[in-house]
Amino acid sequence: NMISEPQIAYIAGLFDGEGSITYKQYYEKKKGRKGGTRKTFTWRVVMEIAMTDESVIRLVHDLLGCGTVRKKSREKTGHKMQWRWRCGFRDAYYVALLLHPYIHVKIDKINQIIKHYSTLKKETLKAKVIDIANYKLTKQSHGH
Numbered sequence: 001n002m003i004s005e006p007q008i009a010y011i012a013g014l015f016d017g018e019g020s021i022t023y024k025q026y027y028e029k030k031k032g033r034k035g036g037t038r039k040t041f042t043w044r045v046v047m048e049i050a051m052t053d054e055s056v057i058r059l060v061h062d063l064l065g066c067g068t069v070r071k072k073s074r075e076k077t078g079h080k081m082q083w084r085w086r087c088g089f090r091d092a093y094y095v096a097l098l099l100h101p102y103i104h105v106k107i108d109k110i111n112q113i114i115k116h117y118s119t120l121k122k123e124t125l126k127a128k129v130i131d132i133a134n135y136k137l138t139k140q141s142h143g144h
Contacts, residue, residue, distance in 0.1 A: 023113060
């Protein structure tokens with residue numbers, strides 16, 4: 001089931017309102033081959049939407065066909081239970097490309113993700129354009 005333009009626009013609106021993007025570089029300690037540790041720079045790229053309405057979060061997950069859904073308890077602060085959809089890395093790149101035409105508020109962050117992947121991975125990404133239909137089909141055929 002391909003996602004429709006109105007559905008993409010709906011998710012983009014949701015994302016502008018309720019979404020967040022984490023895009024940062026941080027040091028990660030990795031175990032070296034000779035027993036020591038070495039520090040490497042790692043990118044963290046995450047997109048998420050958190051809401052109290054579970055059905056909306058599940059819909060986003062189903063329509064996009066990627067990411068994870070988790071409960072996010074906020075009992076300590078006396079708030080209602082939240083539901084959170086999140087995706088990272090290549091999935092975030094796919095979602096960023098998909099939502100790009102409809103995003104207003106968070107367009108700078110969306111552009112960061114697209115720029116990051118289209119410069120980092122020169123895997124014949126024709127002028128930053130990926131065939132989204134094919135991307136979805138390949139994902140579905142691999143059982144995701």
